Amino acid sequence: MTRYGSFPGSRPRRLRTTPAMRRMVAETRLHPADLILPAFVREGIDAPVEIGSMPGVYQHTRDSLKKAAAEAVEAGVSGIMLFGVPLEEKKDGAGTVGTDPDGILQQGLRDVRAEVGDELIVMSDLCLDEFTDHGHCGVLDEQGRVDNDATLERYAEMAQVQADAGAHVVGPSGMMDGQIGVIRDALDQIGREDVAILAYTAKYSSAFYGPFREAVGSSLKGDRKTYQQDPANTRESLRELALDLEEGADMVMVKPAGPYLDILAKVAGEVDVPVAAYQISGEYSMIEAAAQRGWIDRDRAIMESLTGIKRAGANMILTYWATEVARRLG
Numbered sequence: 001m002t003r004y005g006s007f008p009g010s011r012p013r014r015l016r017t018t019p020a021m022r023r024m025v026a027e028t029r030l031h032p033a034d035l036i037l038p039a040f041v042r043e044g045i046d047a048p049v050e051i052g053s054m055p056g057v058y059q060h061t062r063d064s065l066k067k068a069a070a071e072a073v074e075a076g077v078s079g080i081m082l083f084g085v086p087l088e089e090k091k092d093g094a095g096t097v098g099t100d101p102d103g104i105l106q107q108g109l110r111d112v113r114a115e116v117g118d119e120l121i122v123m124s125d126l127c128l129d130e131f132t133d134h135g136h137c138g139v140l141d142e143q144g145r146v147d148n149d150a151t152l153e154r155y156a157e158m159a160q161v162q163a164d165a166g167a168h169v170v171g172p173s174g175m176m177d178g179q180i181g182v183i184r185d186a187l188d189q190i191g192r193e194d195v196a197i198l199a200y201t202a203k204y205s206s207a208f209y210g211p212f213r214e215a216v217g218s219s220l221k222g223d224r225k226t227y228q229q230d231p232a233n234t235r236e237s238l239r240e241l242a243l244d245l246e247e248g249a250d251m252v253m254v255k256p257a258g259p260y261l262d263i264l265a266k267v268a269g270e271v272d273v274p275v276a277a278y279q280i281s282g283e284y285s286m287i288e289a290a291a292q293r294g295w296i297d298r299d300r301a302i303m304e305s306l307t308g309i310k311r312a313g314a315n316m317i318l319t320y321w322a323t324e325v326a327r328r329l330g
């Protein structure tokens with residue numbers, strides 16, 4: 001008697017037998033060009049300062065930033081997202097130094113553009129929190145609440161100054177209502193239709209931003225729950241998405257990435273623009289900390305976390321491991 005099958009009738013393990021077989025059937029492949037490096041440039045230091053809660057990540061000097069950008073290009077990374085860390089005494093209620101053409105972020109943008117030209121997409125965080133003495137992403141009204149529309153005026157100016165300093169892409173991350181439309185208008189008004197907007201569309205109020213607040217020396221006392229989204233919600237991400245696209249976002253982002261893969265998958269399933277995800281500071285620090293204790297295989301955990309983000313639908317991933325991973329892939 002011929003048997004054409006036996007129990008189990010299906011054997012999915014056949015396609016997992018060897019590395020070559022697994023490689024052939026892999027559905028998700030990371031590529032250096034998927035990756036964008038977030039980087040910090042700090043005013044008034046003469047050597048890079050390692051961020052305590054983010055081992056391996058530095059607040060750069062203007063020089064070391066240029067070097068990091070050049071290394072990212074060399075490794076095949078596609079972009080860099082810049083954050084500025086001004087001198088503490090330069091912070092004020094309006095985040096004035098954020099729109100000073102000679103402010104640290106603008107200097108960093110100019111330096112990086114001079115270093116990399118068009119070989120790396122130079123992006124700029126467009127938000128006030130690094131520059132305000134109260135640490136909020138906007139300006140405050142008399143009651144101390146974040147004033148949405150007054151903040152939009154600051155963002156419009158910021159977009160223009162960042163474009164002048166050489167940003168190819170601006171990344172509004174403050175979660176103010178109407179920010180994308182106002183920024184698009186502001187850029188167009190100065191003839192910078194060429195500058196793209198990567199909208200932080202679904203940005204959740206997350207505990208995992210903790211290490212970033214150290215990275216930028218944030219002065220924030222309270223929280224950002226009146227403007228960043230509640231982790232409990234999905235639908236408001238879809239609403240933010242519709243608004244951002246209507247207002248002119250060229251690309252949209254979900255942030256954080258790992259704890260919000262369901263949101264990322266939904267957003268990626270809805271849109272016809274590129275989708276980015278930001279693997280944020282706390283996601284980085286958790287893996288580094290567990291690895292330091294020998295509790296986790298660092299390299300595998302990094303690759304798995306990034307593969308998961310890409311599998312969920314991200315076209316681009318902002319990650320502090322961008323250069324390292326691009327080198328490994330390359």
Ligand code: PBG
Binds near residue numbers: 125129130209212281
């Ligand atoms: C706001 C901004 C934040 C991050 C990126 N842009 C901080 C915040 O919203 O509190 C966090 C990034 C990270 O945690 O890696 N300018």
